[in-house]
Amino acid sequence: MNDPSDCFVSLLTLLRLPGLGASTYADLHQHFGSAAAIYSAGAAQLRPWLEPSSLQLLQTLRDDPQHEWHSAVAAEMEWLAAHPDVSVVAWGSDDYPHLLAQVASAPALLYVRGALAALELPQLAIVGSRNPSAGGRNNAHEFARYLAGGGFAITSGLALGVDACAHRGALDAGGVTVGVLGTGIDRVYPARHRDLAAEILDNGGALVSEFPLGTGSVASNFPRRNRIISGLSLGTLVAEAAVKSGSLITARYALEQEREVFAIPGSIHNPMAKGCHALIKRGAKLVESASDIVEELGGALAFKSQQITPSSPAKTLSAGDQRLLDLMGYDPVSLDTLCQRSGIDAGTLAAQLMDLELDGCITQNGSYFCRAQ
Structure with missing residues (x-):
C-alpha cells in the first residue's frame, strides 16, 4: 500500500494522535468506514471516541x-516510495493478515518488509528468555527447525536469546520465519541482528512493525509488540522463561486471543524454567517434543513428516559414558559433584566430559554440565 492516497495520508496522520489506540481506531473505522472519513468528521461526531486534546489537535x-x-x-510517504520492499497494510484491507485481524487490539497499520505472503502461512510463535540456558537455546533451535521444516512459519521478536535461536532454527531448516519488531521498520534492534534480519528476508520471510518510521527501542514498545507475535500465530510456545518475563506477556496475549499456549518443562532448579512451569499450572500444554505441537495444530496444517530433515543416528555410547550420563541425571551438575558420585579423579573425568560434549551428548554452561536436550 505505497499509494499516496488521501485515505492513507489520513491514516498516517490519525495514528499520531495521542490516545488513539488500536481498539479506538477499529471502533472509529467501523462507524465511519474509512480513515479519510474519520479525519474529516466533525468534532461532535468524534467526541464519543477522542479526548478533547486530540480533537483540538486534529482541528489544528x-x-x-x-x-x-x-x-x-x-x-514518510517519500521514504516508502523509495523502499518498494516495504508494504503497508491497513486494518480492514484484503491483504491484512487474517488471524491478526481477529484480535481485538489488532494494529491499525502494519509495515511489512519482505514477503507479505509469509504472514498468511500457518505460524507458530516461539518466545523465551533473552539469557537462556544451553538447553533452552537448543530447544528453541530444534523445535523451530523441526516445525519450520514441516511447513510452519516460525514467528518471534528478533531479540537476543530464545528469539534468535528460533529464527536461526527455522532458517537452518530452509523454512520461513517472521520477525516482529519493537522499533520502526527502518531499524533493527538489537543492531547485532542486522545480518539475521537480512537472512530472514533473503529466505522468504518478513519483518513486521506497527510503529512509525524512526521509532527507536523504547521499552514500552516491546510488550505491545508481543500481542502481534501471538496474534499472527496459531499458537505460542514458551521455550524457557523466568516467572516475570516478556514471554509470559506474549503467552497471556495468546490466551486472551484464544490461541494455543505450549510450554517446555525444565529442571526445578533452573530459574529460567519457572515461567514455563507456572504456565503449565495455569493450563498451558506441556510439550516434550515438537511432534506434540504438530498433533495439537495438525488440523491447521497438512504436516508432511517426510519434509523433516532426519536427525543423525544417535552414537552408541560406551558403558563408561552411559554410566556417567546416568550419574549426571537431568539437572545441571558441577565437576566436583560428579567426582564425588563417580569416584573418578577430576582430570580423567574432565577428559571424559569433553568427549561427551564433542559428541553432542552434554552441554556446559559455566562450571555446570547437563545432558543435551
Whole structure:
C-alpha cells in the first residue's frame, strides 16, 4: 500500500494522535468506514471516541496545512516510495493478515518488509528468555527447525536469546520465519541482528512493525509488540522463561486471543524454567517434543513428516559414558559433584566430559554440565 492516497495520508496522520489506540481506531473505522472519513468528521461526531486534546489537535491539523506533522507524513510517504520492499497494510484491507485481524487490539497499520505472503502461512510463535540456558537455546533451535521444516512459519521478536535461536532454527531448516519488531521498520534492534534480519528476508520471510518510521527501542514498545507475535500465530510456545518475563506477556496475549499456549518443562532448579512451569499450572500444554505441537495444530496444517530433515543416528555410547550420563541425571551438575558420585579423579573425568560434549551428548554452561536436550 505505497499509494499516496488521501485515505492513507489520513491514516498516517490519525495514528499520531495521542490516545488513539488500536481498539479506538477499529471502533472509529467501523462507524465511519474509512480513515479519510474519520479525519474529516466533525468534532461532535468524534467526541464519543477522542479526548478533547486530540480533537483540538486534529482541528489544528485541518486548519494548518504547514503543520510539522504534515511534513512528517510527507517524509514518510517519500521514504516508502523509495523502499518498494516495504508494504503497508491497513486494518480492514484484503491483504491484512487474517488471524491478526481477529484480535481485538489488532494494529491499525502494519509495515511489512519482505514477503507479505509469509504472514498468511500457518505460524507458530516461539518466545523465551533473552539469557537462556544451553538447553533452552537448543530447544528453541530444534523445535523451530523441526516445525519450520514441516511447513510452519516460525514467528518471534528478533531479540537476543530464545528469539534468535528460533529464527536461526527455522532458517537452518530452509523454512520461513517472521520477525516482529519493537522499533520502526527502518531499524533493527538489537543492531547485532542486522545480518539475521537480512537472512530472514533473503529466505522468504518478513519483518513486521506497527510503529512509525524512526521509532527507536523504547521499552514500552516491546510488550505491545508481543500481542502481534501471538496474534499472527496459531499458537505460542514458551521455550524457557523466568516467572516475570516478556514471554509470559506474549503467552497471556495468546490466551486472551484464544490461541494455543505450549510450554517446555525444565529442571526445578533452573530459574529460567519457572515461567514455563507456572504456565503449565495455569493450563498451558506441556510439550516434550515438537511432534506434540504438530498433533495439537495438525488440523491447521497438512504436516508432511517426510519434509523433516532426519536427525543423525544417535552414537552408541560406551558403558563408561552411559554410566556417567546416568550419574549426571537431568539437572545441571558441577565437576566436583560428579567426582564425588563417580569416584573418578577430576582430570580423567574432565577428559571424559569433553568427549561427551564433542559428541553432542552434554552441554556446559559455566562450571555446570547437563545432558543435551
